[in-house]
Amino acid sequence: MTSKWRHQAILGLSAFLLTFLFSIFNNTWLTALLWAAIGFLLFFILGSVIRLVINQSISKQQLDTREFLKVEKTQKEETLANDSIENPMKETSFHAVPLDALHGREKTKTEAP
Numbered sequence: 443m444t445s446k447w448r449h450q451a452i453l454g455l456s457a458f459l460l461t462f463l464f465s466i467f468n469n470t471w472l473t474a475l476l477w478a479a480i481g482f483l484l485f486f487i488l489g490s491v492i493r494l495v496i497n498q499s500i501s502k503q504q505l506d507t508r509e510f511l512k513v514e515k516t517q518k519e520e521t522l523a524n525d526s527i528e529n530p531m532k533e534t535s536f537h538a539v540p541l542d543a544l545h546g547r548e549k550t551k552t553e554a555p
Contacts (some may be wrong), residue, residue, distance in 0.1 A: 449493065454486035 462478035469477070 450489040457485035458482040
């Protein structure tokens with residue numbers, strides 16, 4: 443929570459200091475202080491609004507991504523379920539192969555170990 447306030451406070455304080463420094467030479471100190479306080483409030487509120495809009499945009503994008511992944515996952519599950527219903531005797535992609543057959547040396551019953 444402090445990091446959320448820190449960004450707005452830094453933005454507001456920088457606006458306060460700049461407004462006060464540029465305003466003190468042309469106005470009395472009280473008027474310069476008033477304008478600086480107004481600048482602080484405006485920039486603090488502006489920073490809060492910008493942060494809110496960015497957070498809403500990011501959370502909406504994350505929500506859309508989650509929904510897309512959820513829909514994609516359910517479509518894959520439906521496809522797998524339909525395949526297993528339509529082709530119950532379909533062979534799997536794994537086939538057991540003896541290691542000797544892989545190397546081209548199949549043992550026969552006549553060969554001794």
